[in-house]
Amino acid sequence: MIRARGLVQTFRSRQGRTTSEVRAVDGVDLDVEDGEVVGFLGPNGAGKTTTLRILTTLLRPTAGTATVAGHDVATQAEQVRRSIGYVSQAGGAFSGARAGDEVVDHGMLYGLPRRVVEERGRALFSQLDLEGLWTRTPRTMSGGQKRRLDIVMGIVHEPRLVFLDEPTTGLDPQARANLWEHIRGLRDRRGATVLLTTHYLDEADALSDRIVIIDHGRVVASDTPAALKEQVAGDLVDLEVEDPAQRAEAAARLERLVAQAGAGAGAGPGATPGPSSSGGVVEQDGRHVRARVRRAGRAVPGLLRELDAAGVALASIEVVRPTLDDVFLALTGRSLRDTGGSSPDAAARGSTTSSTTSSTTSSSSTTPGSTTVPQPTPTPSAPTASTSTPTTGALR
Ligand SMILES: Nc1ncnc2c1ncn2[C@@H]1O[C@H](COP(=O)(O)OP(=O)(O)OP(=O)(O)O)[C@@H](O)[C@H]1O
Missing domain, CATH: 3.40.50.300 (P-loop containing nucleotide triphosphate hydrolases)
Known part of the structure; x- marks a missing residue:
């Protein structure tokens, strides 16, 4: 067509x-x-x-x-x-x-x-x-x-x-x-x-x-929206360790998982995007380590067993399905929400981010409010011209 x-x-x-x-x-x-x-x-x-x-x-x-x-x-x-x-x-x-x-x-x-x-x-x-x-x-x-x-x-x-x-x-x-x-x-x-x-x-x-x-x-x-989410963004895996001293150990194991399963586009805007490299894709913050992992539902059970065997105790784990905003962020470096992409419904719910404190969950929601990806700094809107013309062809 x-x-x-x-x-x-x-x-x-x-x-x-x-x-x-x-x-x-x-x-x-x-x-x-x-x-x-x-x-x-x-x-x-x-x-x-x-x-x-x-x-x-x-x-x-x-x-x-x-x-x-x-x-x-x-x-x-x-x-x-x-x-x-x-x-x-x-x-x-x-x-x-x-x-x-x-x-x-x-x-x-x-x-x-x-x-x-x-x-x-x-x-x-x-x-x-x-x-x-x-x-x-x-x-x-x-x-x-x-x-x-x-x-x-x-x-x-x-x-x-x-x-x-x-x-x-x-x-x-x-x-x-x-x-x-x-x-x-x-x-x-x-x-x-x-x-x-x-x-x-x-x-x-x-x-x-x-x-x-x-x-x-x-x-x-x-x-398709589903394929983009799966291929471009990956699932966000967020581990919260009981003991901050064990964070590095958890990060190393998560990094290995990313290397095996494939990453998405990074844990957040500060992380390095890349389809398979593990360098820089694991983010550490307080007692949390997080990274994007392809098909985390399949990969995470093994990680849990490994962490358990290594004596790393988790306070919580969250697996968050990617949203289109994650895809958008991965591809353009910008969140659509920064450009007014939060729907009136989401705005009415007051939900643009959520914290990662729950126990193991696997959300299939695709609404903007379901992601836990940190928000990047808003970027200025597109430049506008005071007067302008197409360089060839006229407005008909
Ligand atoms: N008539 C024009 N003269 C000069 N620049 C223009 C003109 N129309 C669009 N542009 C510029 O071309 C670029 C693309 O504009 P366009 O309106 O196609 O973007 P868009 O993706 O639809 O943006 P938005 O989401 O803000 O509607 C912008 O940088 C815009 O400032």
């Missing part, structure tokens, strides 16, 4: 007298199959929106090629646009007409009869909790209501391919859950293909058949 090769997008931006070039997209290859829901993740400024704008024909790429629904984005923009729905991050600009009229006009632009689009529009209003707002003007709606109206506009013509740029930002937890159901329905009931960007990892995890991670304009990973 989408095939992109070597996409590049550069922008020239001017700040005072200085002109600089930003390489927003730097050689992106992307394949999305029919009926797939793909989560497109990356830190702020990674190039997600720019890629979506190329694929939706709003930007002509500086270099590279892409076909969307079988049409070339550069030479067949009209056909691409007829095949897709796009809910942009900025949301739609509404004319001042009543919401229902906006929807009907939009559907009719796609060639749908008024009766059909009104029927679909009203059904979507009901499904997305906009009941009673058909005759309201969008400017009198709340932010969340406007966002849901954007989504109605993006899908009312039942496109085969839907691009959703941070569709749930600004929605309350109930509206998010409702939209998730809808996105699943797009695929399950209508066989639609969905490419969505989000900063909410629970959302990406719950909805995506596949996750594509982009950083500095390049795709750095593409796989």
